[in-house]
Amino acid sequence: MAAKMDHAQFKLVIPSQTRYLNLVTGLAKRASLVAGLDDAAAAKVSIAVDEAVTNVILHAYHGEGEHTVELELRFTEQALEIHILHSGQGIRSDQMVLPDPKEYIKHPRKGGLGLLLMSRFMDEVQFKADEASGRNECCLIKKIS
Amino acid sequence: MADLSIAVRQVEGVSVLLPAGFINAHTVREFEEALENLVQNGHYTILLNCKDLNYISSAGLGAIMGLIETVREHDGDILLSNLQDNVFAIFDTLGFTQLYRVFGNEDQALAAATPERKG
DSSP, X not given: OOXXXXXXXXXXXXXXXXXXXXXXXXXXXXXXXXXXOOHHHHHHHHHHHXXXXXXXXXXXXXXXXXXXXXXXXXXXXSEEEEEEEESSOOOOGGGOOOOOHHHHHHSOOSSOOHHHHHHHHSSEEEEEEETTTTEEEEEEEEEOO | OOSEEEEEEEETTEEEEEEEEEESXXXXXXXXXXXXXXXXXXXXXXXXXOTTEEEEOHHHHHHHHHHXXXXXXXXXXXEEESOOHHHHXXXXXXXXXXXXXXXXXXXXXXXXXXXXXXX
């Protein structure tokens, strides 16, 4: 009999180093398939996770590699949730400014596209701060259709 | 297998770049250097054959965006071919398929880059 998937969850903790990005995106892709998403959706989840973890390493931790990034994957019947927690500098959802792609391609420049990809490829992107623990969180949600 | 390897060859005035693996924040510097080397050596028409590129994140897109104006100022261009579905989805989602010419295969891209090649 198949294991019941309701509220199943597990965690992965990685050093804040970009060398582990491929490990994380591979995990996100496989987890998406386990959750019931198709190949195309799984690829999008993996890119969104790459962008989120990259932001933590480069911006929240300013490229410092001695910190940790915690990924918590939660499986429900309705969605796959990926929570990315860290102790670096955080942003709130109301600070998330997405570039307009039409304007962007008129005036090409480096940067600014990660948040846009995350928001386009996931159903929900939330940023939260836990004042008690001092940790910040990016929550990515992909609904299972 | 390396995270990213990049082969470059010249075909009738077009620099064909074949990245294999993935381009993200960890590997993007290698990709940037390959592009910058071409531009610094006067190669302004660049075809990215992405048949072996498994994924590209915004870091890699930024590397391309950082050079597109430079190559076009020199009457060159950056063309794309053989995009895997998930890589195409990234370019298309961001509207970049309007900014770059995308082709199904390398021959089609080379024909467009060098019209005299096939008449």
